[in-house]
Amino acid sequence: MPFDGTPTSRCEQCPISACCMGTELNSSAPNRCARLLRGEHIFRSGDRAPYVYMVRKGAVKTYILSTDGEEQIISFLSPGDIAGIDTFGHTSQTRNAMALEDSEVCRLPLDNLVNACTRNPGLHSRIMDAVSREVHRLQSMLKMERMTAEQRIAMFLLNQARRQAGQGHDLPLVHLAMTRGDIGRFLDLAVETVSRNLTRLQSLGYILVDRNTIELLDSERLQQLARGRPAAGGAAVAA
């Protein structure tokens, strides 16, 4: 169990202290951090776990199970992101969270956060902002569901690039911590469709795929694709 140990490193030494809400919590109950191996769960749906978790290192996916028992990925998280943001207003987790690679996460007690809000209006608005961002992120996922496979892949790559750019990596080299299958379970596409479209975008010269690293050679064209102008080349690739 990841969170059984003693409280780990102080917030002052944390690489993400600048964007972590835990720094506002110099309370009696210290935050706890944990290392996770690839494939380990941070929490599971139904856990009566009044916590949110800041990702300090690594990569995490959150997912739910669709009606037919299929894994449906809701978000990919990077350092600085919060797992369990949807737990505000609830007593148990509604999603599962699993480490995509060896990771570190820091656990923040929900009620501490909520209580701190009354004393700290800044924290309050930060939480509101985070939840509000989640609403809009989900809304844009709904938008994505109505795009073609090609559009989804293009948009996914651009989003990944943008996210990584925000973390200092500025070149158009996108590193994917997740498998093609994960991408499919996120975009609602079969693995084969993901693979085929990546291959296609490469043959069009828009991207260069090397394992889990993808170089965006022509972001301009990718954006056009994402906006609906289908790539002309040859017959529709379909799946």
Added chain:
Amino acid sequence: MPFDGTPTSRCEQCPISACCMGTELNSSAPNRCARLLRGEHIFRSGDRAPYVYMVRKGAVKTYILSTDGEEQIISFLSPGDIAGIDTFGHTSQTRNAMALEDSEVCRLPLDNLVNACTRNPGLHSRIMDAVSREVHRLQSMLKMERMTAEQRIAMFLLNQARRQAGQGHDLPLVHLAMTRGDIGRFLDLAVETVSRNLTRLQSLGYILVDRNTIELLDSERLQQLARGRPAAGGAAVAA
């Protein structure tokens, strides 16, 4: 412009005062209500409008435009529901809201609500709850996107029935304020697919369709359909 008039009826007389957050706002700036005709907008995407709107009467849809300019319906609202709940944490509306039938809505200034939170922790948690519910509603919409047309229709009817049941109407008579087209733009299905599936569910004896009123004859079977057990009858209906 719906909100130009004088402040209308006091909260004490409002049919939804019990569930309206506006009752906690006995402030200097009075809430304003407005009547809307079918087809009129309450607000549009981009409106720099720091308000939320309680639906008092009628029915409302909120929608965004997908990348190809298609209307994509995000929610159907009934009396007691809040339009613009996603505006918390933002300064402008991200969705459009239109009256599906002649309606009344009451406008609540956002900053009043937020300010009131510091004095009124109960209000704070009500807002958190409302936003949190929206997160989960969007999450379940994502789930819906991975179901078959048949499942979506069945689930939609059951949800409508449940919502109306919450308002006192207990019989399995579902009144639809929206057109088939709206249902399609909500469920991400072509109008024809909606129509065909309604016809099919009727021919199976699960429902009885009469214009915009649908009687649920066999909720049990509908729930099975919604959970993925396809209706056996004949060839797959498809679209």
Added chain:
DNA sequence: CGAATTCTTGAAGGTAATCAAATGAAGTGG
């Protein structure tokens, strides 16, 4: 190095979309 997983590629099939048109309902104005 061998087992397991992941990725890629091909072929066939299915679900829902699109195209097309007829029917039905609702609202308008004479």
Added chain:
DNA sequence: CCACTTCATTTGATTACCTTCAAGAATTCG
């Protein structure tokens, strides 16, 4: 009240996109 227009709904035929099935290549990992 009825012709007329308009909009909503239904039904049929065809098409397209993606999935599924199948199998082989590449990578990872023990």
